[in-house]
Amino acid sequence: MLSLATIKDVAKRAGVSIGVVSRAFNNYPDISEKTRQKILKVAEELNYTPNLVAKNLSSKKQLTIGLITSGILDSSQKDSVNSIEVFKGVYTAIEEKEYELAIYLIDSNKQKRKSYAQFCRERNIGGTILQGIRTDDPYFKELINTNIPCVLIDFHLNNHTPLIGNVSINNIEASRKITELVLEQNHRRIAIMAGKKAAYVNNERLRGVREAFAAFGLQLHEEDILYGQFLEQAAYEETKKYLEKHRPTAIIAFSDIMAIGVMKAIKEAGLQIPEDVSVTGFDNIPITEFTQPPITTVQQNFFELGRQAALHLQEIMEGRAKGKQVVVDYKIIERDSVKPL
Numbered sequence: 001m002l003s004l005a006t007i008k009d010v011a012k013r014a015g016v017s018i019g020v021v022s023r024a025f026n027n028y029p030d031i032s033e034k035t036r037q038k039i040l041k042v043a044e045e046l047n048y049t050p051n052l053v054a055k056n057l058s059s060k061k062q063l064t065i066g067l068i069t070s071g072i073l074d075s076s077q078k079d080s081v082n083s084i085e086v087f088k089g090v091y092t093a094i095e096e097k098e099y100e101l102a103i104y105l106i107d108s109n110k111q112k113r114k115s116y117a118q119f120c121r122e123r124n125i126g127g128t129i130l131q132g133i134r135t136d137d138p139y140f141k142e143l144i145n146t147n148i149p150c151v152l153i154d155f156h157l158n159n160h161t162p163l164i165g166n167v168s169i170n171n172i173e174a175s176r177k178i179t180e181l182v183l184e185q186n187h188r189r190i191a192i193m194a195g196k197k198a199a200y201v202n203n204e205r206l207r208g209v210r211e212a213f214a215a216f217g218l219q220l221h222e223e224d225i226l227y228g229q230f231l232e233q234a235a236y237e238e239t240k241k242y243l244e245k246h247r248p249t250a251i252i253a254f255s256d257i258m259a260i261g262v263m264k265a266i267k268e269a270g271l272q273i274p275e276d277v278s279v280t281g282f283d284n285i286p287i288t289e290f291t292q293p294p295i296t297t298v299q300q301n302f303f304e305l306g307r308q309a310a311l312h313l314q315e316i317m318e319g320r321a322k323g324k325q326v327v328v329d330y331k332i333i334e335r336d337s338v339k340p341l
Contacts (some may be wrong), residue, residue, distance in 0.1 A: 089306025175208030305326030
């Protein structure tokens with residue numbers, strides 16, 4: 001019976017420890033390329049292949065792109081289409097190349113199970129696309145401090161390196177414009193349904209709202225900023241509590257899914273939309289066309305966000321471009337949920 005070579009056999013033949021062999025196969029940066037190639041050659045001679053993608057390991061070129069997404073496991077069916085469109089865009093951009101795609105879906109409640117850098121090393125991933133990552137995520141900080149090229153969707157680093165790129169719409173401008181649309185309809189008692197405090201995109205949109213208020217000589221008060229965590233139920237509960245003490249004429253939500261929760265609370269309070277309270281969203285998910293009334297919102301092209309992220313990552317990985325910010329177009333969609341006063 002033919003016996004299979006083990007990692008111990010490879011280490012013995014190469015004259016190194018088992019740990020060095022493991023780190024060489026997992027592409028740790030502290031292993032020299034000379035040592036790594038020696039170990040790969042020995043492994044090939046012994047017909048030893050670890051439980052990883054063999055063609056990546058036998059090549060100097062890393063052929064796998066990783067897509068790390070946080071939050072999709074928390075999302076409802078109403079807005080999971082956004083992440084699916086990003087996946088489709090990423091896949092479309094890499095299918096004609098020799099790259100493969102490895103997807104790591106993160107449940108925000110269980111993010112401590114495996115670091116992103118560990119995920120990349122185990123699969124010999126040459127570059128990553130990150131979506132929905134929190135600004136306070138320690139695994140994110142660990143990853144961007146490695147030598148693994150990254151492209152961030154809806155996240156921008158001020159101290160980015162040539163290995164880090166960013167793809168997003170202009171969130172500040174988009175939120176400013178939809179807020180101006182509401183202000184131009186003479187609304188002044190306005191509440192903001194923000195998302196997560198630690199989300200970069202949330203802070204960008206808040207900045208746009210503040211700029212619009214300032215342009216109209218107004219100030220946004222903290223008591224009028226609600227945090228719906230980008231979730232329908234949380235937005236519903238926050239709006240319900242807010243309406244017990246306040247009577248806004250408009251509520252600006254930082255996602256369509258939160259706008260739906262806002263609308264439910266408004267209707268339960270015996271108020272009408274837009275006659276009593278106007279509502280806006282953000283994203284233009286398909287259901288916004290069919291709510292009662294249809295929601296005025298910001299249209300994002302999630303497919304294009306994914307496609308541009310994958311294209312830019314390939315440029316960085318292949319040494320054809322340094323990390324930069326790629327801006328994708330957006331559009332304000334006016335429907336029936338906003339009424340002039």
